[in-house]
Amino acid sequence: MDDWLTKLPSNIQENVLQYKQEKDQWRGLGGKLLLREMLLKIGDVFSLEQLKETPKGKLFFEGADFDFNISHSGEMVVLAVQDNGVCGIDIELHRTIDYSIFERNFTNTEWNTIMNAEDSPRQFFDYWAIKESVIKADGRGFEVLGKTEIVSNNKAICDGKTYHISPIFITDGYSSCVASDREITVVDIFNLTNF
Numbered sequence: 001m002d003d004w005l006t007k008l009p010s011n012i013q014e015n016v017l018q019y020k021q022e023k024d025q026w027r028g029l030g031g032k033l034l035l036r037e038m039l040l041k042i043g044d045v046f047s048l049e050q051l052k053e054t055p056k057g058k059l060f061f062e063g064a065d066f067d068f069n070i071s072h073s074g075e076m077v078v079l080a081v082q083d084n085g086v087c088g089i090d091i092e093l094h095r096t097i098d099y100s101i102f103e104r105n106f107t108n109t110e111w112n113t114i115m116n117a118e119d120s121p122r123q124f125f126d127y128w129a130i131k132e133s134v135i136k137a138d139g140r141g142f143e144v145l146g147k148t149e150i151v152s153n154n155k156a157i158c159d160g161k162t163y164h165i166s167p168i169f170i171t172d173g174y175s176s177c178v179a180s181d182r183e184i185t186v187v188d189i190f191n192l193t194n195f
Contacts (some may be wrong), residue, residue, distance in 0.1 A: 001029065008032055009049045030077035031070035035059075038068065038081055056141045069136050075181045076165045076174060084181035088136025090129040092175045103146050105131065125175040126167060130156060133179035154184075 001022075005013045019075040032048065039046055053059055060069070067086045070079050074093030081087065084193075098135040099121065103111055110127055117123035131148050134156045138144055147159040156163050156179065166184040167177045178187055 001025065004029055004033065007038065009047075012048050021130075027072035027077055030148045031072060031079065032078060035068065035070065035081040038079060054136065054139060055066050056139060056143075058136070058139045058141075067137075069133075071132070071136070071176075073175065074168060074179070078176060082180050082182065085180050086137045086139070087178060087180045088125065088133040088138070090132035090136060090177050091170060092125045092132070093120060094125050094173050094175065096121075107149050110150055122175065123152065126177075128177070129175040129177040130165050130167065133165065133177040134158050137163055137179040150154070 003014065010015070014030050016025055019025045019028055025128045028156050033050075036048060038147075039048070040168055045063060047190055050061055051059055052062055060067070066081055066083050068079060068081045069078070069081065069086045071090045073091045074079070076091050076093070078089050078091045081090035099114075102124070106114065106127065114120055114123045114127060129151060131145060134148050135141055135144050135158065138158045138161070140146075140159075148156060149158075150156045150165075155169075156165050161181070163179045163181060164184045165177055165179045166188055167175070168189065170189070174178045180183060
């Protein structure tokens with residue numbers, strides 16, 4: 001990990017090393033490396049040293065005309081980028097959990113869809129990824145989770161504001177979704193496994 005950390009500024013290195021579990025350190029490192037690659041692609045307008053964080057934990061670059069969001073789960077790390085708007089992304093590893101404890105975070109219609117689905121656990125993670133991506137785009141985090149409703153295959157409402165959603169397939173065993181305040185017409189997926 002040390003070789004990869006040296007590619008990042010010291011403040012980012014410290015942030016990555018704050019995680020107690022090594023897997024979490026790797027995920028944090030992966031997210032920052034994806035962000036570094038994105039910055040290189042747009043022409044070094046910003047550097048990781050300029051990375052800021054809102055009180056709710058959303059990362060941003062002051063004065064940027066783009067938004068981005070990072071998510072990780074299991075062995076996957078993903079990054080979404082949106083020009084002239086806000087975006088959020090979430091990825092969820094399908095795992096065995098008692099998802100009934102999350103029922104209060106869903107509307108009756110959403111919960112009935114989960115319970116009546118052919119694969120209830122997968123439906124739960126699909127819906128959870130949608131809601132997480134929307135609240136990440138919104139920027140206020142879990143305080144608006146209960147005010148977030150999936151209204152169609154491509155729209156959700158968060159505290160009265162419409163967000164466009166695009167569930168995306170990354171790989172088997174995961175659910176993922178991108179959300180934006182702008183219509184999502186194209187989602188490009190780049191695999192950076194070997195970078």
